[in-house]
Amino acid sequence: MLQRRVLRWAAEERAAEMLDRLGELVSCESPPGSAPHLAACADLLTGWGRAVLRREPRRIVRDGVPHLLWRAPDQRVLLLGHFDTVWPAGTLARWPFTVDGAIATGPGVCDMKSGIVQMFTALALLEDTSHVGVLLTGDEESGSVTSRSLVEAEARRSGAVLVCEPGTPSGELKVARKGGSAYRLTVHGRASHAGVEPHAGVNATVEVAHQILAVGDLAAAAHGTSVTPTALSSGTTSNTVPEKAVLSIDVRSWTSAELDRVDRMLRRLEPRLPEAALTLEGGVNRYPLVADMARGLLETAREAARELGLEPPGGAHVSGASDANFTGALGVPTLDGLGGVGGGAHARSEYVDVRRMPERAALLAALVDRLAAAPVPAESARRGIPPS
Structure with missing residues (x-):
């Protein structure tokens, strides 16, 4: 010594x-x-x-x-x-x-x-x-x-x-x-002219807004579990109904069980708008x-x-x-x-x-x-x- x-x-x-x-x-x-x-x-x-x-x-x-x-x-x-x-x-x-x-x-x-x-x-x-x-x-x-x-x-x-x-x-x-998890949620909509035919599109920005609220509801303060929507991108031009939006999601928790729970719930997310679709990538990074x-x-x-x-x-x-x-x-x-x-x-x-x-x-x-x-x-x- x-x-x-x-x-x-x-x-x-x-x-x-x-x-x-x-x-x-x-x-x-x-x-x-x-x-x-x-x-x-x-x-x-x-x-x-x-x-x-x-x-x-x-x-x-x-x-x-x-x-x-x-x-x-x-x-x-x-x-x-x-x-x-x-x-x-x-x-x-x-x-x-x-x-x-x-x-x-x-x-x-x-x-x-x-x-x-x-x-x-x-x-x-x-x-x-x-x-x-x-x-x-x-x-x-x-x-x-x-x-x-x-x-x-x-x-x-x-x-x-x-x-x-x-x-x-x-x-x-x-x-x-x-522990922490990282996800990328992609919303697939349909583009259209925002002034002429907004009804013909499927607005990915509106859909991702619904998903942000749903994601936030997965947090559990009693377990120290945070589920935080972070980076967001959507749309192309100001006069086009967005056909795509991408949302990053950060998850943190003290327990593996909570990380697994949030993972299961994120994979069960459903679109709110007719004809919209969701794709989820990512998962638990560190327990x-x-x-x-x-x-x-x-x-x-x-x-x-x-x-x-x-x-x-x-x-x-x-x-x-x-x-x-x-x-x-x-x-x-x-x-x-x-x-x-x-x-x-x-x-x-x-x-x-x-x-x-x-x-x-x-x-x-x-x-x-x-x-x-x-x-x-x-x-x-x-x-x-x-x-x-």
């Missing part, structure tokens, strides 16, 4: 380096789906990871999206994160990385580039990384479409998964997350991360914090989903929120408290050090644990 107080001091000694790296990483834009930008960011992270893990990553490119994997033969702990952000290319020109006192801002500074900087700093503090795997993906913000199978495969061969997504603004770790998957790891993290002289972090239940939902659903012990302490993710108010980055890196290192000393349980011991 590492000397905990020395570990915290060593992390504090790297504070300036961490801030420089954060600026470099935030300034390397990585918008969703942009292969050139994501590749450049992966190049930067390859060098950082090689230096601390002392082994080359596998660079896995799927549909143009790069993912970086440093596997360990006896993988007792997997550090998981993503380097894509929600911000489009060019955002940096209008909103550059900025530090004002203890607060850093910029696209992706909290979600989750500060977590990546802390991750590599933590690894640099460890004497032995031979039992530690690292997976950094390039499409988490767009649903982990190409990386999900990779995340799940690496989780299955790991004793525990630590996710370096941001913590809460007060520094709590994340022990439970809502919930339940607190049982994090309870033991949270206590270990709290013990490590005490030894470091830090306030033991609490465990938070949060609405947003992450790749932790995938790993927890497999029955693999998973603890999330080990990244930066900040807030405002996906908003122009996004920030991270840079004063806390060294202590969070030290906490992560101490937690990894403890977990790496424990053998990986047989996969069969985790098999058959259903999401709840």
Whole structure:
């Protein structure tokens, strides 16, 4: 075991380096789906990871999206994160990385580039990384479409998964997350001249209005289930009865049963207007991360914090989903929120408290050090644990 107080001091000694790296990483834009930008960011992270893990990553490119994997033969702990952000290319020109006192801002500074900087700093503090795997993906913000199978495969061969997504603004770790579903509802109508023959058409805008109200009625506040109509497009010109409308639907819930209920009900939607038709695409993307998957790891993290002289972090239940939902659903012990302490993710108010980055890196290192000393349980011991 590492000397905990020395570990915290060593992390504090790297504070300036961490801030420089954060600026470099935030300034390397990585918008969703942009292969050139994501590749450049992966190049930067390859060098950082090689230096601390002392082994080359596998660079896995799927549909143009790069993912970086440093596997360990006896993988007792997997550090998981993503380097894509929600911000489009060019955002940096209008909103550059900025530090004002203890607060850093910029696209992706909290979600989750500060977590990546802390991750590599933590690894640099460890004497032995031979039992530690690292997976950094390039499409988490767009649903982990190409990386999900990779995340799940690496989780299955790991004793525990630590996710370096941001913590809460007060520094709590994340022990439970809502699951989420995404749908695309297409309404098919019939076009006609809006002034001459409006009666000859089937108005997709009117039909989608009926469907928006029906979709909203599927929410269940008592279960924490939200069903939210979001993006909407309809029609072509102002003098044409719309023949098509497309509605996006976002669903979140604390339980798998609720996600399945809403899925069934959405598939039973019927058109209200004669001759209108509906097409539904999508489904459950992530089942919930339940607190049982994090309870033991949270206590270990709290013990490590005490030894470091830090306030033991609490465990938070949060609405947003992450790749932790995938790993927890497999029955693999998973603890999330080990990244930066900040807030405002996906908003122009996004920030991270840079004063806390060294202590969070030290906490992560101490937690990894403890977990790496424990053998990986047989996969069969985790098999058959259903999401709840």
